[in-house]
Amino acid sequence: MEDAVKRLKDAVINYEMETIADLAKKALKDGVDPLVAIEKGLAEGIKTVGERFGRGEIYLPELVMGAEAMKSALAVLEPAVPAGKHRSSAxxxxxxxxxxxxxxxxxxxxxxxxxxxxxxxxxxxxxxxxxxxxxxxxxxxxxxxxxxxxxxxxxxxxxxxxxxxxxxxxxxxxxxxxxxxxxxxxxxxxxxxxxxxxxxxxxxxxxxxx
Ligand code: B12
Incomplete structure (x- = not known):
């Protein structure tokens, strides 16, 4: 399970825009908590991308690709975030x-x-x-x-x-x-x-x- 989260992190870092949605689907199928996948996987990945951009190691196109990869995975993971117990408006x-x-x-x-x-x-x-x-x-x-x-x-x-x-x-x-x-x-x-x-x-x- 930890592997799946790490894999998602790496997929953002490596701008895997084409394959990351499938990785996210697989993670869900394997029972990974979508919130953990988002926060410990995707968000950590984009943090690394942002740091590299900040240090001038990569440029805007790479930053955009990292963000796009994150967005495709989010499209799969966000709808799977479990709803809270109470549905009446807080x-x-x-x-x-x-x-x-x-x-x-x-x-x-x-x-x-x-x-x-x-x-x-x-x-x-x-x-x-x-x-x-x-x-x-x-x-x-x-x-x-x-x-x-x-x-x-x-x-x-x-x-x-x-x-x-x-x-x-x-x-x-x-x-x-x-x-x-x-x-x-x-x-x-x-x-x-x-x-x-x-x-x-x-x-x-x-x-x-x-
Ligand atoms: C992805 C990204 C982009 C993408 C955005 C794609 C998109 N559709 O959103 C693109 C490539 C378009 C982009 C563009 C630019 N970016 Co940018 N970007 C980033 C990056 C790498 C990650 C941001 C992100 O999505 N993080 C992931 C999410 C999950 O984290 P988060 O946003 O921080 O949100 C979490 C918390 O902060 C909090 N939170 C967020 N909002 C709120 C609101 C409330 C109410 C609460 C309670 C909590 C909360 O909860 C969230 C979830 O945990 C950051 C680096 C960084 N360290 O933040 C740079 C960064 C923010 N970008 C930066 C820059 C400079 C730019 C550009 C100006 C680049 C350029 N030269 O054109 C443009 C800005 C255009 C504009 N006018 O806005 C700089 C900003 C520097 C500064 N002055 O402060 C950063 C810090 C990169 C850097 N190190 O230099 N960027």
């Missing part, structure tokens, strides 16, 4: 990746995990203009507004959304995340919660709506 979450940022993999994972755990999730997608977040929050009145930012340059967009939303709605909670985001930064911009991974996001979201 609360409404408005989620999206902030303006000028097109990274969607982590945001999608968080959205999947939240809905698997009973939250009603409205996903605005990526590169969401800050005013759109505010407008949609006004319209659907979520209990939580969740934002993802993957770049140091786009993190400040989260503050741009939190301030006006909180001004209008005193009870809405802001949950933030993404690789460069930290707990300290989250507090600085007035967010109510932060998590470094998708399972943690569910725990924090549950606490926020309690």
């Amino acid at each position: 609360g409404k979450v408005l989620i999206g990746t902030v303006q000028d940022d097109i990274h969607e993999i982590g945001k999608n994972l968080v959205a999947t995990m939240l809905s698997a755990n009973g939250f009603e999730v409205v996903d605005l997608g990526v590169n969401v203009p800050s005013p759109d977040f505010v407008k949609k929050a006004d319209e659907i009145k979520p209990s939580i507004i969740a934002m993802s930012a993957l770049m140091t340059t786009t993190m400040p967009r989260m503050a741009e959304v939190i301030a006006p939303i909180k001004k209008k709605n005193k009870t809405v909670k802001a949950l933030v995340g993404g690789a460069p985001v930290t707990d300290t930064y989250a507090k600085e911009i007035g967010a109510d919660g932060y998590s470094g991974d998708a399972s943690g996001a569910v725990d924090v979201a549950k606490k926020l709506v309690r």
Whole structure:
């Protein structure tokens, strides 16, 4: 079983876009927990790819290939993530990746995990203009507004959304995340919660709506 997870990690690192979906299917057939396959396999693989890109060892086309490989495997694994025990809505979450940022993999994972755990999730997608977040929050009145930012340059967009939303709605909670985001930064911009991974996001979201 560990082999299957390691194999998925390597398949992202080696950009196996054609074969990785089959590997994911096989892992499921062999009884591998889809969440473990995602977090210990795919996510670790893309982390390695990102580090290589950061060190200048590989270039954008390789980064794109790694991401594409991860996405094909996710298409198989995400629907297999077991739903939480309670199906009644735990609360409404408005989620999206902030303006000028097109990274969607982590945001999608968080959205999947939240809905698997009973939250009603409205996903605005990526590169969401800050005013759109505010407008949609006004319209659907979520209990939580969740934002993802993957770049140091786009993190400040989260503050741009939190301030006006909180001004209008005193009870809405802001949950933030993404690789460069930290707990300290989250507090600085007035967010109510932060998590470094998708399972943690569910725990924090549950606490926020309690
Ligand atoms: C894959 C990837 C891409 C893919 C994205 C594909 C897609 N459809 O999403 C592509 C190739 C398109 C891409 C493009 C770019 N990228 Co890029 N990319 C990455 C990479 C390697 C991995 C990101 C990822 O998907 N990780 C896997 C997921 C599972 O992890 P995650 O996103 O961190 O999410 C987890 C947690 O953070 C958390 N989380 C995430 N969101 C949220 C939200 C909430 C509410 C909560 C609670 C938790 C949470 O839970 C998730 C699950 O565990 C990172 C490297 C890295 N270390 O992050 C670089 C990285 C983010 N990219 C980077 C850069 C520079 C770019 C480009 C500018 C490159 C270029 N020159 O064009 C463009 C940006 C375009 C834009 N405007 O957005 C830099 C950013 C540097 C910085 N300034 O901060 C990084 C750090 C790479 C590097 N080392 O230099 N990228």
